[in-house]
Amino acid sequence: MKRLLAMAGATALLLGLSGAAMAQGKTITLGAAVQLTGSLANTGRYYRDAYQLAIDAINAKGGVKVKGESYKLALDLLDNESDVNLGVRQYVQLVTRDKVNFLLGPFNSNDALDDSSVAEKYEVPMVEGGGASGQIFARGYKYIFGTLPPADEYYRSTVEMLGKLDPKVRTVALVAADDSFDVSVAKGTRKLLEKAGLKVVVDEQYRENSGDFSSILSLIKSRQPDAILWSGHEPEALNFIRQAKSLNANPKYFYSFTVGVPTADFRTALGKDADYAFGMTPWLPSERLTDEWFGNAAAFATLYRQKYGYDPDYHAASAVADVETFVKAIEAAGTLDPKTVRDAIAKVDFHCLYAHVKYAANGQIDLPQTVIQIQDGKLVAIYAESLINKPLYPIPPWDKRG
């Protein structure tokens, strides 16, 4: 009898506990598989940290209101080890086993391209801030939304600016890697260059992670283009610049890189050799970008730096916009039903620390790139529709630099 009582007591206690957990458990779980280790870990950390920071900030201000009830956000984050196939399995696991409510994206177009198929198959909306390739949004999928500007438009502002600089650029070397993002960039850039009447004299695709550019650089040296437009990921950008210096391979006036230039790591790794490099970013931590939860982008950048010890770049801001998209959409939908929330995401229209967030019919945001340049170790905004600061142009050749 005593034992029975004890058991009944224990059961009651358990029930009580789980009841408490249920009451407390008004949570909305966002799931993501991000590169925490492996070759892309250095950029993957922006997503890990920004997702968490955004969720903490939103919870601190009362969470998400669904029909008058307040829900807390929670993050279910897995490490895809920079492995696309593992990432896909993990997203399936997030949806089927962990039963997360909604999905946030990974870093990198190759990953987003494959992972978004999981979202589409299980009809769970995914908002991703790490994949820019047009391929992701060209398949008629309904459950994928992206907050990076389209890859084929990355060089639009740069080509526009080149038309206004003197001496005029007439010939261009286009160098791009063979992954999804860079193939999109190269395709779009070729069109932009053609429209602007610039001649492509070198058009080379390189193997991602091959690390050796000496052949391409020798080719560039022999063809002497006015400008080099380069596309790839950060480690390769470092290799390209260092090898360009050691081979004294120069464009006549100008070179620019799609990725790397805005990150602090790029400048510390290269030191003085980072100077003069042009690049682009859809985001700079400006006070003009106001935000419901962080105040503004500058305040966000300060908070981020304090908490994680390194500066955020556009990857982090884009990740915050993804989380905020869900909050806006869920509150507008008034339900957690994935289909209704999906339709609400398609209609969101708000300003945040990242940008004016509004998705086109294909699911991708439209956002102009600001041209930037590293001048004396500092990141300087150069051009967005008009010149902002004076560019250091033409770029001096390697053997003429102090």
Added chain:
Amino acid sequence: MLFAQILVNGVLLGGLYGLMALGMALVWGVLNIVNLAHGALIMLGGYAVYFLFTGAGIDPFAALPIAMAGMFCVGYLLQRFLLNLIVRSALLNTLLITFGLDVVLTYLAQLAFSADFRTINPSYAGANFTLGGITVPLARLAAFAVALLLAGLVWLLLNRTRLGRAIRATAQNLVAARLYGVDPRQLYAITFGIGAALAGAAGGLYGVVAQITPYIGTSLTAKSFVIAIIGGLDNPLSVVLGGLVIGIAESAGSLYLGPTFTDVISFGLLVLILVARPARSLRTA
């Protein structure tokens, strides 16, 4: 002119490749261990030189011997206390344990050093000179010279010293070597230590011409593997030659076939050589 430049690029790249493969070929030939953690050892050597350069301000080339000494100790201890457990067992066991070692070293490196990109960037890293219209990068030339020097030293060690004779004897006939008083456990540890030291030197030079992250190891292991097979396992100078073949093939191939084909070229060469020289590959592998 462009072709001459490509040839020079390839030769300089190949020298470094050769040095990377040298340690792997030595360990493979003597211990019959295909060391899948070889790239991870190169990575550790790179970090050692990086920290000696940025932390203590020692010139990277002067830091090489220090890093090599450190890596020798790491290699010696690894062999003595870990790899000696499996040294004469099935090939699969050695693959498994060195693969595990690679994973452990890589993740420890990310914990300790973070995934940030590090470059060893002395003032002369980008220096070059022009000879008859061909640009020669100084750092790559120096790396090439160091690679040749170390290959020569290893050759001298193996062929002209008592230790080298013992190493070769053990590789050829373990029983006979033991009868003549060689202690294989000690000898294996020293050989693996030398292999690790060579990897360390390659890592330091790699950091001067490229950049170091905890994840560079895997692709360097693959490259070293190909070169070790092409060069053969018994002569350090032929390993460097194998490196040169791959270096030239890659830089010429990436110009004339397209840079996306570099891996196809090196692994394609490997297949060709395995087909064309089956007897030799069987004997040495």
